[in-house]
Amino acid sequence: MNATRRFAGLTAALLSATLIDACHKKAPDQPAPAVAPAAGPNADSARRAQEDAARRAAEDAARRRAADSAAAAAAAARDAAAAGAALRTTLTAMVHFDYDQSDLRPEDRAILDAKVPILTANPTVMIRVAGHTDERGSDEYNLALGQRRASSVKAYLVQHGIAEARVQTISYGEERPMAQGADENAYQQNRRAEFDITSGPQTLRKP
C-alpha cells in the first residue's frame, strides 16, 4: 500500500518534471504573449504594464535560450565523448590467436578491419601492438612468438593502408597473462594482441 502510494507520487513527480521540461523546451519557439492594445484613460499604465510584461518575457526567453544552448552543448559533448570512447574501444579491441600460431583468424581480421577507418580518419593517432602468449611453450621462446603475433597484426594494418610508422610492435610473451589458470579458457584469453593509443587527439574523429 505504502509502496504503491510512493510509486504514484514518484510517477506524478516524473510526469510534472517531464511536462515542465516539455514547456521549457518549447519556450523559445513561442512568440511573446500577444496582448491586444487597450484604449481608455489607463492606456499609458496599461501600455507600461504590457511593455514590462513583454520585456520580462523576452528576458525569460533569453535566459532559457542560454540555458538550453549550454545544455545542448553539454549533450553534444557527451555524445562526442561517448562516440570517442566507442571509437577508442574499437581501436583497442584485442585480437586472439590459436595455440603456437600467429595467423589471423577471420573474426580477428574483422576486428582489425574496424580499426582501419578510425586510424584513417585520425591520422595523428599512433598505436602500439603488444603480442602475448599463453603459459605453455618455452618462457623465452614465447617472447619471440609474442613479437611474431604483434608483427602479424601490424602487417595486416599496413596492408590495409595504415602507415608503417604509426604502428609499433612489442612483445610480453607469457609474462603478463590476462587470465590466471591452466585451462584452455585461460589460455585462449591470454593468446592475444593488445592495442594502446600512444599519441593522438583527446577525442577521436568519426570516420
Add this chain to the structure above:
Amino acid sequence: MKALRAVAFTFIGALAFTAGTGGGRQVLAQDTTFKGITLIGNYDPTRDKISVAVLPVTGAFGDSLRAIVQRDLDFSDRFTILPIEGGDADAARTGGAASGLNYSIFQRLNAAAVVQMTSMPTGIHVALHDVAKGQVVNVGDFALPSAGFTRDWRLAVHRASDEIARWMTGQRGIAATRIAYIRGSGKAAAIRIVDSDGAGEITVPTDENGISPAWHPSGTMLAYSTYGDVASRIVLFDLTTANSRTLTTAPRNTQYITPNFTADGTSILYARSGENGSDIYAVGLSGNDAPRRLTAGRGAENASPTSSPDGRRVVYVGNAGNGAPELYIMDADGTDARLLTEYDFSDKNYRSDPDWSPDGRLIAYQEQIGRNFQIRTIRATGGTPKQLTSEGVNEQPSWAPDSRHLVFTSTRSGVRQLWVLDTETFRMRQLTTSAGSRLAAWSSRLTQ
C-alpha cells in the same frame, strides 16, 4: 645405507690389498698435484660413493664449517657421509697411529677416508686420511675471511670442499658455484643469485622486465635482456662493482632475447626478434662493433643460442617453416646449420631451451612429452635422447661445471621451483623455496 656400507667395505678390503703393493689406481687423475686416496680398480666415480667421515671442528664457526663441508660433499653425489658422534671422534683422536687417528675405529665404521679440519688464525688446515693406508695422503691450508657466515666466507669454505673432493676422486667439486635465476614475472620480476647449496641468496638490482640471466665464463658478470614497452635491451651487470650498463638497445619494433656469453667471454650471442622473424646475432662486449647476424631466419624464429665449450659451434632453437621448435647446431660463424633433434624422419616436437654441457658431450633441453615439458639430454653429435624427468613440468635446464648435475625449473612440488638433478644417480634436491623461481643459469667455478 646398508648397500652403501657394503660398497665402502669393498673399498676397505681392496684398499688393504692394494696398499701393500703400492699399485692402487688413481682414478681419473687430471694433474700432477692429485694425491687421491687409494681406491679399488673398478671404482666408478659416477656410481660408487666413497664413505667419508668428517671430524668435528673446534674453534669459532667450527660446527658450521663442518656442516657446510659435509653437505657440499653430500651434494656432489660422490660420497657417503658417515655420522661421527663426539665420543667416536675423541676415541679416534687418542688412537695410537702416528697421525693421531685410531684408524681401526674408522675401519670398523667402514670409512674409506677421514677429513680432519683444524681452525687456524687465518683459515683452516685440512688433512685427508686414507683409512686403509693408515696415513695422511693430502694436506692443504685454506684462507677464510675473518667474518664468518658472509657470502665470501661461505664461498671460501665451498672452495675447500671442492678441493677435498678433488683429493679423493681427481675431480673438483661444484660447491663453489652459484645459480642466477628469475623470481616472479612482469614488474615484480628480479634476478636472484643463490649458492649451490641453496644458502646465501641475494637479489641483483634488475631493470624492469629483466629476464634470461646468463653468466660470464669468469663468474664476475651477468647478462640479461629486457622486454616490453620500454625499448628492449641487453644489460650487463658487473658483480664485483654492482654496476649495470646497457650493452645494446633494440631498434623500434624489435626486441633482444636469450643473451648468452660466448665460451671465450668476449662476445654475447642473442636473438633479435622482429618483423621478419627472429635471428641470432653476436656482438662484442666493448659495444663498439656492429652486431654480426649468424642465422638467416626468413621468417622463422631462431633463439636461445648457446656456445659449445670450445667456442666453435652454437646450439640454438629454430622453427624453420614455422613448424615446431627444434634444436639446431651451427658453426660459430653461422654456417653449416644442421638439425639436431629430429630423431627419426619427421619426428617433430616442441624442443627448446638448449644448454651445452661444459665437457662438450651433451646438450640438455626441454621437450614436450604429452602435455608437459620434460628434461632430456642428447649427445652433441646426435642420436637417441635420454629422458631425465617425468614428474610435473620440468623446463629450462642448465649444466653445473661438472657436466653431471643440472639445475632446472620444476612444478613437482606444486609451484615452480628450482631443483638440482644428479644425472648419474637421479638424486634430486630442491634448491629454492620461493614460488615462481625459474630460468636458472649455473655459474662456472667461482674464485671470488
